[in-house]
Amino acid sequence: MLGAPGSDCGTSWRRLPESQVYITDAKERREQDEINAEKGMSTKVTSTVSTEEAEDDRETRPAKHINWSDAMIDTLIAILPLYFVAFCVAAYIRDGTLANSFRNQAILQMAKFNPTIFPIIFTLIFAKFIKAVANAKLERGASVGSIQHLLGSRTLVSSVFTPMRLRTWSIVVPLLVVMWACNPLGGQLSLRSVSRATNVTVIDTPFVYVDPMQEIDLRALPADSDPSYNRVIDTSFNTALLTPASSKNGTQDVFGNIQIPMLEYLRLNQTADVDGWFYTLGRNLTGLEAIVADTIDLPQHRKLIYASLIGIPYIANLTISSLTETNASSSDDLSAKLQRIKQDLFGEQVMNTRLEFTLQSSYVYSDCSFQPLHVGSPLPSGDEGIYVSNNVSMNTFGNATDFVTNGAGLTIKYDGNHTMNSTSVRNIVFESFLAVNDVDLGMTENGGSTGTTYPTISEARCGLSTTHVEAQVSCATSSNCTVSKIRESKAPHQPNYLTFLDGATIPASIDAGDDFTIPYRQKLARELMSNFVNATGPPSGIFNLSPLESFFTYPDSPWKAAISGMGASSGQSNQLPINLVGDLLFSQRLTQLLNTYWLTSAEPFQMVTGIDLEMVESGESTVPLPTTMGTTFVEKIVLRCHIPYMAVLLVISIALFGMGMATAYLDATRKGPDVLDDFVNSLRHNPYVHVDDKLGSSMEDGKEMVQRLKHTVVKIGDVHPGESVGYVAIGTPNHVQPVEHLDHRRHYA
Template sequence: MDTNTSVRSQWNSFRRYVLGSVAEETTPMAPPLAPPKSKTFETSIERVESWPEEARPLKKHTWLSYLYGIGDLLLVLLPVYFILLGVATASLHGKPTNGNAFGKKVESAMNLGPTIFPIVFAAICGRSMKMIARYLVERGTKISTLELLMASQSVWGTFESQLLMQRLTVVGVNLLFLWALSPLGGQASLRLMSREHEASYSSIKLRYLTTGPAGAIFPIATGNLAGGKYAQAGALYNAALLAPQSVKLGPQDSWGNVKIPSLDAPNQSVPDTDGWIEVSRQVSVPETYTSLVGVPVAGLPSNASSNFTLEYNYMAVSCGPFKQELYPGTHGTNEPTSTNYTKLDEMIPGQIWSNKSDWELHPFDTLDGPASFLIDTTRDLARSPPTNQLDRDLYLGRLDGFAGHYNQSRLSESEKNTPRDLTFASVYGITKDGMTQGLNIATCTLLQHHVEAYVKCAGTQCAASKTRKSITDTRPNALTAFESFEILKNVAHKFPTAIKFTEGSSPTELFLANTSSFPFIQKAGRLYADVAQSSGYFGSLSNNLSAYGPDTLPVTDANVYLPANLSITEHSVFSWFTKFSQTIDQTNSAFLGATTTGNTTSTEEIFVCNVAWLALLLAASTVILITGSVGLILKRKTLGPEMFGFVTSMTYENPWLKIPQGGTMLDAMERARLLKDVEVHIADVRGDDDIGHIALASGIPLRKLERGRLYR
């Protein structure tokens, strides 16, 4: 009787009840010699609960199978997550990152991609390969194809199966390409989108303090209504003198206003073909700049880089050697008779302090407090009408020439190029007790320079990078706003007492004498303009550019405040001064603004979608979705039990396993659940024969595998 027959005959009587497998005792015949000790052993099988005893149809649907179906469907739909992720990154392309909450969520989802994608890929593709293998085997296929499909549960498994099969097939190549999408898709989900900076270019209108004729005449035009502005100017001037050294030498003042370098500043480069002179970045002396305060600019974007040019006018003086004289009396005693003012008039003649014996015209004991120096001019100036001034047309022609109106009957070519002289006189102590005093007297030449500055800004941090002579403002350098008696008088009266002191030289005078040793910065610019400016210097400028008046250039800035029948280049100053005063009396802006156009470069961080990685992710996700869908469809079309890839698959119709017959309609996992307590061995099922036979067995005599023994 063969083995199969013997196994069937042993189990025929146990169709209803499965007995445990017990080692059978046999009564050996008494041999003439003692037999060798047997090397076999035998395991027992207890009763298998719930084993199907009757035939069942295939694919019987239960609520559990429907639940598994829903799980399979959800698993197949997981690639849609990565497709939507790709769509989301594409929609974010070019969008700014600032305040984009959706973009941050997409980035968080991208970071999970390298972890989730390979897991989803393996779960769907590995399961689908089983479904395809089951479908094919029901219709007949090659074992090599089945092995490749069943081994394709991972990237390495797919590659290893090709090596072990020792052949390369079309199916194997396609499987390699399929599984190569797993790591590529994971990396693609991570590299879908990045952050980059995008520069956008635009033009903007800016307003800045005008230093043209309107800016110069503005103080006297509003002087009767704005006496308090001199106190503001004094505070501004005092604060500027007290600025730290880094601010003194920096490109901006304490309030963020850009300072303009002078044309004759030290360490300047050679002009280029357009006349531009590069400004040295290493500023060692305060005199590099035209003023200790800068030019306020309104409208600068805080989040962009910008560059623009502005027109600027500043005064420069060139002084001769000091002439020293004894002071006629004693200064600083508060006694009117302590100074011989008649003698002082002879020593320092001038137009501003013309009668120094007048109690209102004491130059060193002014109504605003003591002064240690004075400023004056020996030549007469243009005075407001009515006046019986000698040579009035000459001086009015000089003032008109400053404003840009040239009347040849009043202003000759020689007068146009003749600069005004200024007298600077300073009181100093000769003896320690201060009772003997002297005068330092110098004669200076006054010029006005018209420049154009090229300014670069990073946000509101600005610096003038180069300067040149103005190509739009061609007024003579010899004519300044100090051709006006009122303007020079205001400066001569207010500047020496701008900073209060009790004795000795004023801080202003000490600083002018030696800027290197004195811890304050020099005021080298338009003094009259500084006196007239309001709180606009102190920052917080409005971005409403219309608040700074109409658009204009400094050279013709007053024209925009005049009616169409008046022009500063066609009419004399006093013919339009009244109308100008009436117009600007109603001005509420911090200063009279000139207009320029700036070029801005705003750098914004944006999301950038990588098209190549996006295409790869969409392709990989689509392949997974299609593969999973095909596997799900084939699963529904497959009738046979699922037995591929399970250890229990080796129990189907295995003659070496003493288990109940039948159950072939069960899936491998169902059989595993029923046979979970059965102990099995891979062993020699013909242990007593000379040549062994290896099988997965249980419930029969077995022999352990031995090295050197022969097996079939």
């Protein structure tokens, strides 16, 4: 602050010489001049009120005892950081509870609001604390540098640059910088102390599923001669053929059943791990990992081939009886446990449910190879009704002794003597008739057609075996499941060369000599094969394949191909003999058809509608269903407290509260006026400031001076314009006290 000699606003006090007396008007000046002339003294003319007059007019006050008003305001401000303490306590108490509850939603909203208010509260309290400390130091006596350093360090940036500007260094410098750094830090901590997180509850869960090779008491099934039951089987089978490609080739069918990958296909494309597992879920590799994977030819995610067009039904068995098997508690305890599990699994707060379980399954695999296409003599015109349906001479392949046919060109020859005592796979011959024009057979030159039609027979020789597998099912949600890995089953099972055609699914508990089993085992292959080839009905003509045969060449839409002939008209066909698909594709697709028909035959209702747990519990299910223990991971979104962040926020908040209360104490016990912040304090005891009002007390605070002098005009300038050397001070420009503009051509003392 600028001040005149003799004021307390400069850097030191200066006593006026005895020869200088302050006067205020012309009469007193003349009288004083005469006195000074007699004494040989000079007179100093000023523009201020005389000391005697000033002292007579000045208001008097005692030193302050307790400053209650400032103390109360400071106390109210000091309480503000306790909001963050309450926030941390409330969040800690609610840690791990559901995030979408009303209280937790309020806490999360508070967390969003915290970064806005924390810097305001921090700055308000810490800046007032610094000023209160500076006032206390001033009353007790302190260096100008220390006080100015405190006053100049009331922001983060100024706390860094003020020591450089003042060239003052002490332990207070880094302490102030660290404290101000807590301002943005606390704002971020107040936001990040809580968040939404996923809480996973692990529940051991029994799962019930259908095993196609499970022992089935066929006596419980409706009679094969029952037309209505056969219609149900055929309807289920044809529904599977009509399903979209995404269902046929997906991890689940349209009914939500689990599709079992074909192990033989996986063996062709990847190598099992040390435990024999083949993984069906690939990884999306990028960057260096992708380069390394390409270098070592690491198997990536690929399209899978599934053993059937429909999958294996499954369901979590959350019933009292399923809990009783592993818990001997009372029925009431079991009911309560069941309710808790159901609430965990299906409650309103459940965000997602992941499932994992392992099942044992099996399927029939057909290993086929085509013979060269049999092309007969040209068909005479008008013989469209003639089929090569009586071409049933027994082929020596596989000791074929019997056959079944749809009467329209589809024939399956098989060994009727293959039984449970056989030691090799069952061989069959699959024959498909189709009339094809000479163009489609490539028998014309230059693409021209003679209109000649030739009968063709596609003959595939297949060996049927059973593949027993162990599959791990992983469900990303309760309704989105896939087989994540699969291997050959390690569990005891019947030899691979026995299939359901041999009666391998008839329970071992039934006497092998039972009147039921002997004839049924003998006719089982015939009944199933006969129903199989007739399941989709005959073709619409000699130029078309049946829907079952069309699946080999048009698997995505076999019914459309069979009905429309894919554009066939006037004796010309776009359908081609099925042997053109090759051995591998034919083997895979025949495998899918055979297993689909067996699944729909063994349990057509559960394949479509799912497993009925009530029937399972009551024992009314016609098919025994195995149970496997799995794990259910219940994901809920909860409120999560981050303890390290919260602990630091608590420390800062409590420190702010302490500083706020210290500020209240220092302001309450301050004896003198507050002179550190207000510009008006530069006018205190300034001889160049002349006011007409009564002078205030020296105990007057800066804010009180402002209220009293708010209309007084002041100016910084030359207060000795008439002297050779000017003097710079703040004064009240008027006719008594001139304050001239500063001039760069003039020198100032």
